[in-house]
Amino acid sequence: MAGSAKPVRKREPAVGAPLPHDSARLHVTGQASYTDDLPEPRDLLHLAVGMSTVAHAKIRNIDLAAVRAVAGVVEVCTADDIRGMNNCGPIVADDPIFANDLVQYVGQPIFAVAAASVDAARKAARRARIDYHELEAILDPLTAVEKKSFVLPSETLVRGDPDAALSAAPHRAKRRLFLGGQDQFYLEGHIAMVLLQDDGCLLVYSSTQHPDEVQTLVAKATHRSSSDVTVICRRMGGAFGGKESQAALIACIAAVTTDKTGRSCKLRLDRDDDMIMTGKRHDFVIDYDVGFDDTGMILGIDFMFASRCGMSADLSGPVNDRTMFSCDNAYYLENVRIVSHRCKTHTVSNTAFRGFGGPQGMYAIEYAIEDIARKLGMDPLQVRRRNFYGTDDRNVTPYHQTVDDNIIAEIFDRLAVSSDYEKRRDEILEFNSNSTILKRGISMTPVKFGISFTSTLLNQAGALVHVYKDGTVQLNHGGTEMGQGLYIKVAQVVADEFQIDVDRIRIMAADTSKVPNASATAASSGSDMNGMAAKIAAAKIRSRLTEFAARHFSVTEAQIEFRDNGVQIDNQYLTFQELVQLAWADRVSLSATGFYKTPKINYDRDTFSGRPFFYFAYGAAVTEVVVDTLTGENRCLRVDILHDCGDSLNPAMDLGQIEGGYVQGVGWLMTEELWWNERGELGTHAPSTYKIPTCSDLAPDFRVELMQSVPNAADTIYRSKAVGEPPLMLALSAFHAIRDAIADDACPLPDLHAPATPESILKTIGAASGE
């Protein structure tokens, strides 16, 4: 086969290009298939879940006669029908799939109905008559602390001598904060469809961030080996952490019902059931006591975090660990005590949500910083700069990791200029002195967010790349696509490795039969880890092709260059397809796995010390708001963000993560309120009552920039940085802009609690004026 001398067309690098999401065209035409859109097997049964209506009780009796009597109902499945382990807890086995004799939250699954239609199943599920012997329920974290009700032992991290530093400090500020939780509100609710295979194996289509865990837990629940369960997820309609551990419950219910009925089963939760049954971001009660000097420097600080974990451990251990790791944010805390209580309450078990405990930690320290500034009459910006981690000294975190990639000061400097912060702050002071009802406020807050799973063993990833005879490629890796653009980013990496166009690469669904033992797509680590694993796999094939070409064309490997959809071999050019065909004919393997484990990290969970994070991602935001002090209603007016993505793999995807993360964070801190009544029933379980931001909430002036030309100091994939979670915490600037707006002589230190709903703001103003 003779090639031409030159490539036909010059190829631009894929990495770093703002390519559209690989499914964009499918999204806008409605052709993108989510789990509920897949073709249904003819024998499919639809499921609905019967849930506990009380927060804490012994079950005396379950009467399912009325459930079975509904037309279309085929079977009912309870804890007694589970052949294997009745557990879907990811770390601690304390999460029953179906409650057996004890219910521990309103909404806990007790049974599943299998019926010919979704309607019939849902109608029937409400008809069970369950006799409860009610027990005392603990419904809030403070009561749990008082009664020593914990899902996991409390943890303490101390560095320096906080007590001595506090008592010697010239100034002190103390406060108790209440910080609300947040529902993930992915637009696609939880769903799984389980197909029984002819050999007794299960094929599970699950909307999950963690197919491996679904595989493991389904196998355990159905008394199968992992090799007998395959889990596939092509895409999710949003996840945000809510489908990290929680997806297993849905899949396990469908799987055990499949075993009982011998038929394929699909469980798609109704929105209300989804919000009632599955976990959310932890709400916290936080105490802090901070000592500082006249310049605003923090001398010592004492934190107490009490989080609502709900009825089981779920991911609450690592979530609360990350709170402890994040309550320094970008500040050096020489003398610090961090106490973390993981409270057991009789409410739904809380779980992962973008930021994973980090936002709550940062919320605490940023509040303290603002209080310091207001007590000293300083601009909070100065206090922040005063306390930033240093680059050569003052650069060790409370958990003894040296911050060796610090760029927060530079980000702050650049953003302060580009946002015109000083001038606008003066204008706002002027405006407020002339306006009694409307008040404006501004705040600039930093983010430093540690990247890696804090559990070191999870920092591993696999990929599987196939090159076919026609020169096209199939790309598999353990990562899942929930909208974040992971799949296109990894495809860009593989395209550059082969120097071929991205559209030659077929992106495959996450599939446990292709890539085993994959970690969750979480902790922002998806592109860092899967990008590397896929690059390693592709590089293996490329290396085999190179070796083959050198042999075949009798040149040295140095004379071979992959470029422009082909390969230059000395003075001869072959298309990629031509080279691949020759290699195949020569019996060269064109399939390879890649495996990556994050280097450098090591960390001792017992002492909370070491290097849990490979590196840090940084960013900062300035938000300006206006508040109506009579109604508490408010609006973001202008937002300026400068965020660090290292050398971005795909600036369009990264921009999307930054913008979306910020707005989601604003929702958490402003409008999204989870409201429980005294019986432990969630009142806000649908979009009619639970209010995530809408279009008009986006500030009319919204400016986002990626921090250019600062490659990741750590050796990540193309020196890029993770971007999924860090931008969410940029929204702290919006919350503190509200505090800035309502602070005045009558209310110098606004006691504002999040979410800062109009009610919360009115209460704060009213409390200050003695109403």
Add this chain to the structure above:
Amino acid sequence: MVLLDLQGQLRRMSDAAVIRFILDGELIEVDNVDPTRTVLQYLREDLRRMGTKEGCAEGDCGACTVVLAELRRDGKGVELKAVNSCIQFLPTLDGKELITVESLVNGEELHPVQKAMVDYHASQCGFCTPGFIMSLFALYETNPNPDRLDIDDALAGNLCRCTGYRPIITAALEMGFLPRQTWPDRTMALKKIQRKESLQIEYQGRRFFAPENCAELASLLQQYPGATMLAGGTDVGLWVTKQHRELDVVIYTGKVAELCELQVTATHIDIGGAVTLSEAVPIVVEHYPGFDELFRRFASPPIRNAGTLGGNIANGSPIGDSMTAFMVVGTSLVLRCGDAERDVMLDGFYHDYMTNDLQPGEFVVRIKIPLPTENAVVSSQKWSKRFDQDISAVCTAYRLVVDDGTVSSFRMACGGLAATVSRARNTEAAVVGQPWTEATIENACQAIAADFAPISDMRASANIRLQASQNMLRRFFAETQDEELETVYMYGRQR
């Protein structure tokens, strides 16, 4: 696209039980169907058109948005409007064209709305995207070059959890600059499927009627006084999708000609009981600009396109917004039972929580809103956690007449503070005859506490509800003193 072959396909024109509509240029006929089957269920489960998504099944997230094309009542062509397919019952499609996300693609060529969404990276997970496409498509057809405020209004009923909306807004701003595409005018086809006799469905002992005129409706209600009245389905839809109720007899008001009439007489705005909010609101706001913000914040375009003023009023929720506004301007209702009509004042129509003056078999024919008088200041305010598509925690409305500095007439109505929307009589009394001053307002604020004993729920707690209503009154006073005083809702968002 295939054009409708009406000759060949209209084989059962006389059959009163067949639902007929147009989809992708073709006539669709459906019979023997559960009349409370939703359009979304029909699309996904029966047609397996999976592009339209279910996000909440209650009309609050917009993932299920489709567009309906309907003949204009004035006979001049068709109008397109976005609705939530998750709470629309299938028979309400009769006589209309249904447009879904799949309808827009022309071979390989994307519609400009779709192309703009791709070009500006406006989808991430993509699950909300078909709904956004359809809301933007409806906007594109009426206003291809919208500004930010138009876009905010058009998308108020669509939730996106991934993007933060910025790229969607950019796509909406840019869609009009792409090569123009016009949706085919199917006026003729739609005219041909308008029925001559009214739709009547019987399915497994349950009945659905879509009477064509008031007399027919009145007699049906005599026959079935316990029937469920269906207008926009924005509430009744949820009885089915969320409460799983089986409705034995449903009577749909959307086809009753007289109820769809809207006119302005010498003295009143006369709004038929089945006129949608989208049709009624512009006329109301034209005469009462003080209600503009309230109605902008009232629900969302898909809900306003389906929901009716008559439904909002007859349903009588204590947190319904329209009655609060209409109560202060002396609105009355024309009710009909059998052949008998009577007029009642809206103020006094509600007896208690979700109960009103309607007798069995009686229905709202018209809502009569008096035209404004020159000397009265009329305004309304809404207080909720979120600006758009939120239910009021408190809603207030005012009508004020001041003569020579003294208040000669003052009406205030409140929603969210009691079991029904109602007037604040003590507060009004504290103001009438007094000078319109801050001192009078402070007295009046004390009186609000005597008017209402609100409850605590997920929208707000009791004491803050009361405080908010007092502050809203203070704000109304401030607005009468300072015309420049902006609301936060509009602040920084002027065109």
